[in-house]
Amino acid sequence: MEASSSGITNGKTKVFHPVAKDVNILFDELEAVSSPCKDDDSLLHPGNLTSTSDDASRLEAGGETVPERNKSNGLYFRDGKCRIDYILVYRKSSPQTEKREVFERNIRAEGLQMEKESSLINSDIIFVKLHAPWEVLGRYAEQMNVRMPFRRKIYYLPRRYKFMSRIDKQISRFRRWLPKKPMRLDKETLPDLEENDCYTAPFSQQRIHHFIIHNKETFFNNATRSRIVHHILQRIKYEEGKNKIGLNRLLTNGSYEAAFPLHEGSYRSKNSIRTHGAENHRHLLYECWASWGVWYKYQPLDLVSKEVCQATDIIMCPVCDKYCPFMRLSDSCVYAKVTHLFDNGATVFFAVFMAVWATVFLEFWKRRRAVIAYDWDLIDWEEEEEEIRPQFEAKYSKKERMNPISGKPEPYQAFTDKCSRLIVSASGIFFMICVVIAAVFGIVIYRVVTVSTFAAFKWALIRNNSQVATTGTAVCINFCIIMLLNVLYEKVALLLTNLEQPRTESEWENSFTLKMFLFQFVNLNSSTFYIAFFLGRFTGHPGAYLRLINRWRLEECHPSGCLIDLCMQMGIIMVLKQTWNNFMELGYPLIQNWWTRRKVRQEHGPERKISFPQWEKDYNLQPMNAYGLFDEYLEMILQFGFTTIFVAAFPLAPLLALLNNIIEIRLDAYKFVTQWRRPLASRAKDIGIWYGILEGIGILSVITNAFVIAITSDFIPRLVYAYKYGPCAGQGEAGQKCMVGYVNASLSVFRISDFENRSEPESDGSEFSGTPLKYCRYRDYRDPPHSLVPYGYTLQFWHVLAARLAFIIVFEHLVFCIKHLISYLIPDLPKDLRDRMRREKYLIQEMMYEAELERLQKERKERKKNGKAHHNEWP
Known part of the structure; x- marks a missing residue:
C-alpha cells in the first residue's frame, strides 16, 4: 500500500483526481512538467530539515511553491520537491571508501539523484537519500514490464449479483446483534478513500499517450518507485573493470550498513481517523490492521478407561531394567482416561474430516488467489517478465544464447555445469538430513538411559511417573536441538542455493524454500515419526528384550498405550515453537528498539526533545528479514503440517493453530507497521512453490493419519475384539457391552522366573500380596509360558495385523477419492x-x-x- 500527496491506495491501482475526459495526454505536454530536483551530492548538512536550503529558496523565488510540510516531514530532499525513494546508510569511518565512491558515481551515471545528511545521533553515520526522476523511472519501468493504468475499468453486474444483493439485504436485518460489519474492512473510517479501478498494461514510453498521467511525480506509486531503485542498485558496479556488482555485496562487506525505503510518516495521529481520515498509509494500517479492536475483521487484503481404572488385581511387568518396579494397571488410570479422549471411534471421522478440510482449504485458496491476483493486477504476470539475477548475469556474462521467448541474447548456464552444481547441492541436503537422523538417534539413547534413572529417583512423584518424566524432558531437549539446528540449516541452505546459481529471483526463492522446508520438516517431525511408528514396536518381550548396542533395553510404550507419548510430543513442541516464534517476531524487536531509544535519550538528555527526520527514525527500527516473508510462510506451512499430519493423535492442534493465528495476525501487523523498517515491494503471481508443498503435506497427512489410527491407536484392536473375540462376537453388534474384557484380552502373561539376569527387577512384588509374584502382564498378543510355543504370537495378533493393513488401504483410497472428487467439483477460477x-x-x-x-x-x-x-x- 502506498501513500501520495493526493490520497491513499489500497492494494489495487487507484486514481484520486477526477478522470480527465481525454486520457490520451500527449507526450509533449508531459515533457512540459519538468522535475525541480537538483542533484546535490557535495552538500553535507547536519540533518536540520526545518531550515530552507538554497535550492528551495531559489525555487520559491522562481515562483514555485514548496510545501512547508514537505521540508519538515523527512520524506523529501531539502528542496521539498524530490521525494526520497530509497535510503543508504554508511559510516565515515568505514574502510570501504573507494568501493562506495565508485558505486555512488555509477549511481549518478544511471540518472538517480543523490543527497546526503549526517545523523543527529551519531555524526559518523551518513544517510544517502536517493530520488529517481521521471526519465529513469520510465526507462526502467519499461525494462521491468511494470504494469500501469491506462483506462478506467467498465464493470458490468451479472444478474446473480443483483439477486445476491437482495439476499444480503435480507440477511443483514438478522445481523444486528453481531459486531458492526464483521469480517469486513470498515470503509466509513476512510472518508477520503475513493476507489477508481483502472485497466493496466506494461508501461511503454512509445505509447505513453495511452496511460492516465495526471502528474508525473505521482504516476508511479511509492512501492513501484522503491522497487525500481532497488532494481537499479542491484545491477550497479562498485569496482571498475570487474564483474562485482550489486548493493547486497556492499551490505555484506560493510561498505553500507543498511538500505531501505522509507515509511510514510508516523503511525500515530492526534486526530481520529473517523473524523479526519488517515494521515498516511502507515497510520491507516495501524488503525485498521494492527489494532486489537479489529480482531474480528478481515485483514485489509481461518468403557476401556473404566476397565483400566478398576484393574487393581492386574500387575504389569517393569518397563525398564532393575530399577523400574512392578505396578498395578489401575495406576495408569489417569493416562488411560486422557488417551481415551483422543483414541475413540470419533477419531476416524475426525481424521477423514481434516483430510477433506485440507483439500477444501487448498481448492478455495486457489479461488481466493485468483481473485487477489486479479485485484492486484497480477493475473497476466508471468515469470518470463522477470529479470535475470545480477549474480547469474555476472557469472555467465561471457556465455550467451538467444532467449526462445524474447529473441534477445542472454547469459547461459551450460547443462554440465548445472548438473554438477545440483549434484553437490543434493549431496549437501542428504548430509544435513543424516545429521537430523543422528540427532534423533541421540534422543532415543537419552530416553532409554534416563527411564531407569528416573525410576531410581528419590522423589516419589518422579519415580512413580518415570516414563512421563522421560518423555517430557526428551521433548524439551529435542526442542532445543531443533532450534539450534535451524540456525545451521539456514546457513547451509543459503550456501547450497547460491552454489546452484539460479537464473531468476523466483528460481532462487523456490530452491531456497524447498531446502529450508525439507530441513525444517525433517528436523521438527523426525522425533514425532519415531514416537508414532517405532516407539514400543521393536522392543521384544519380557525375557527376550531387544537392546541398543547390546546394552540398553529399548523403550516401551506406557501401559495405557503409545498415543499419550505422541500427544505430549505434539503438544509441547507446538506450544513451545509458537511461543518462541511470537517472541522472536515481536518481543525481540520491541526490546531492541527500546534499547536504541534509551541510548538516544542518554546521549542527548531526557530534557532535550529532538524532532528526528523520517530516515533517522526508520534507521533506528529493526531491519526486515533478508529473505522477506520467508519465515512467515515457513511458520504457516509447518503449522499446517501440525494441524493435518498427526491430527488423529493430537486433535487440539487445529484449535491451538486458530488461537495462535488470531493473535499473530495483529502481532505481525504491529511489527510491520511500528517495529520494522519498511519492506521492499515485490511482485508475485501466487505463493510459488509453497502451494506445491501444501498439497504434498495434504497427501502425506492422509497416509500418516491412516497409520496413526491403524498402528499407534487401539482403534483396530478394539474393533477386532468387539466383532471376533468379545461377548458380542458373531452377532454383528457393537457397543459398550461388547468391549467387556478387552483390557484383559490385550495383555499377555509372563513368568517372572524367565527374566534375564540384567532385566530382573530389584523388587519381588511382595508389596502387592505379601508373597513374591510369579506372573506379571505386558501389552502384546503372545501365548502364555506353559503353552506349546511359549511367548509365540497368538491368532488374535494376526487378525489384528490383517485388520490394520486392510484399514490403511481402505482409509487411504476412500479419502483420496473424496479429495479428488472435491478438487474436480471446485473450479480454480470463480465463474464470475x-x-x-x-x-x-x-x-x-x-x-x-x-x-x-x-x-x-x-x-x-x-x-x-x-x-x-x-x-x-x-x-
Missing part, C-alpha cells in the same frame, strides 16, 4: 471472475483500437492543418 476477465480482454482490444485510431485521426488533422497553413503562406 472468469466472465469478467473475458469481458475485460474484449474491452481492452476495443479501447486499444479506438485509441490508436484516435491518434491517427489527430495526426491526419494536424497534417491537413499544417498543409493549409503552408499553402496560405506561399506567395
Whole structure:
C-alpha cells in the first residue's frame, strides 16, 4: 500500500483526481512538467530539515511553491520537491571508501539523484537519500514490464449479483446483534478513500499517450518507485573493470550498513481517523490492521478407561531394567482416561474430516488467489517478465544464447555445469538430513538411559511417573536441538542455493524454500515419526528384550498405550515453537528498539526533545528479514503440517493453530507497521512453490493419519475384539457391552522366573500380596509360558495385523477419492471472475483500437492543418 500527496491506495491501482475526459495526454505536454530536483551530492548538512536550503529558496523565488510540510516531514530532499525513494546508510569511518565512491558515481551515471545528511545521533553515520526522476523511472519501468493504468475499468453486474444483493439485504436485518460489519474492512473510517479501478498494461514510453498521467511525480506509486531503485542498485558496479556488482555485496562487506525505503510518516495521529481520515498509509494500517479492536475483521487484503481404572488385581511387568518396579494397571488410570479422549471411534471421522478440510482449504485458496491476483493486477504476470539475477548475469556474462521467448541474447548456464552444481547441492541436503537422523538417534539413547534413572529417583512423584518424566524432558531437549539446528540449516541452505546459481529471483526463492522446508520438516517431525511408528514396536518381550548396542533395553510404550507419548510430543513442541516464534517476531524487536531509544535519550538528555527526520527514525527500527516473508510462510506451512499430519493423535492442534493465528495476525501487523523498517515491494503471481508443498503435506497427512489410527491407536484392536473375540462376537453388534474384557484380552502373561539376569527387577512384588509374584502382564498378543510355543504370537495378533493393513488401504483410497472428487467439483477460477476477465480482454482490444485510431485521426488533422497553413503562406 502506498501513500501520495493526493490520497491513499489500497492494494489495487487507484486514481484520486477526477478522470480527465481525454486520457490520451500527449507526450509533449508531459515533457512540459519538468522535475525541480537538483542533484546535490557535495552538500553535507547536519540533518536540520526545518531550515530552507538554497535550492528551495531559489525555487520559491522562481515562483514555485514548496510545501512547508514537505521540508519538515523527512520524506523529501531539502528542496521539498524530490521525494526520497530509497535510503543508504554508511559510516565515515568505514574502510570501504573507494568501493562506495565508485558505486555512488555509477549511481549518478544511471540518472538517480543523490543527497546526503549526517545523523543527529551519531555524526559518523551518513544517510544517502536517493530520488529517481521521471526519465529513469520510465526507462526502467519499461525494462521491468511494470504494469500501469491506462483506462478506467467498465464493470458490468451479472444478474446473480443483483439477486445476491437482495439476499444480503435480507440477511443483514438478522445481523444486528453481531459486531458492526464483521469480517469486513470498515470503509466509513476512510472518508477520503475513493476507489477508481483502472485497466493496466506494461508501461511503454512509445505509447505513453495511452496511460492516465495526471502528474508525473505521482504516476508511479511509492512501492513501484522503491522497487525500481532497488532494481537499479542491484545491477550497479562498485569496482571498475570487474564483474562485482550489486548493493547486497556492499551490505555484506560493510561498505553500507543498511538500505531501505522509507515509511510514510508516523503511525500515530492526534486526530481520529473517523473524523479526519488517515494521515498516511502507515497510520491507516495501524488503525485498521494492527489494532486489537479489529480482531474480528478481515485483514485489509481461518468403557476401556473404566476397565483400566478398576484393574487393581492386574500387575504389569517393569518397563525398564532393575530399577523400574512392578505396578498395578489401575495406576495408569489417569493416562488411560486422557488417551481415551483422543483414541475413540470419533477419531476416524475426525481424521477423514481434516483430510477433506485440507483439500477444501487448498481448492478455495486457489479461488481466493485468483481473485487477489486479479485485484492486484497480477493475473497476466508471468515469470518470463522477470529479470535475470545480477549474480547469474555476472557469472555467465561471457556465455550467451538467444532467449526462445524474447529473441534477445542472454547469459547461459551450460547443462554440465548445472548438473554438477545440483549434484553437490543434493549431496549437501542428504548430509544435513543424516545429521537430523543422528540427532534423533541421540534422543532415543537419552530416553532409554534416563527411564531407569528416573525410576531410581528419590522423589516419589518422579519415580512413580518415570516414563512421563522421560518423555517430557526428551521433548524439551529435542526442542532445543531443533532450534539450534535451524540456525545451521539456514546457513547451509543459503550456501547450497547460491552454489546452484539460479537464473531468476523466483528460481532462487523456490530452491531456497524447498531446502529450508525439507530441513525444517525433517528436523521438527523426525522425533514425532519415531514416537508414532517405532516407539514400543521393536522392543521384544519380557525375557527376550531387544537392546541398543547390546546394552540398553529399548523403550516401551506406557501401559495405557503409545498415543499419550505422541500427544505430549505434539503438544509441547507446538506450544513451545509458537511461543518462541511470537517472541522472536515481536518481543525481540520491541526490546531492541527500546534499547536504541534509551541510548538516544542518554546521549542527548531526557530534557532535550529532538524532532528526528523520517530516515533517522526508520534507521533506528529493526531491519526486515533478508529473505522477506520467508519465515512467515515457513511458520504457516509447518503449522499446517501440525494441524493435518498427526491430527488423529493430537486433535487440539487445529484449535491451538486458530488461537495462535488470531493473535499473530495483529502481532505481525504491529511489527510491520511500528517495529520494522519498511519492506521492499515485490511482485508475485501466487505463493510459488509453497502451494506445491501444501498439497504434498495434504497427501502425506492422509497416509500418516491412516497409520496413526491403524498402528499407534487401539482403534483396530478394539474393533477386532468387539466383532471376533468379545461377548458380542458373531452377532454383528457393537457397543459398550461388547468391549467387556478387552483390557484383559490385550495383555499377555509372563513368568517372572524367565527374566534375564540384567532385566530382573530389584523388587519381588511382595508389596502387592505379601508373597513374591510369579506372573506379571505386558501389552502384546503372545501365548502364555506353559503353552506349546511359549511367548509365540497368538491368532488374535494376526487378525489384528490383517485388520490394520486392510484399514490403511481402505482409509487411504476412500479419502483420496473424496479429495479428488472435491478438487474436480471446485473450479480454480470463480465463474464470475472468469466472465469478467473475458469481458475485460474484449474491452481492452476495443479501447486499444479506438485509441490508436484516435491518434491517427489527430495526426491526419494536424497534417491537413499544417498543409493549409503552408499553402496560405506561399506567395
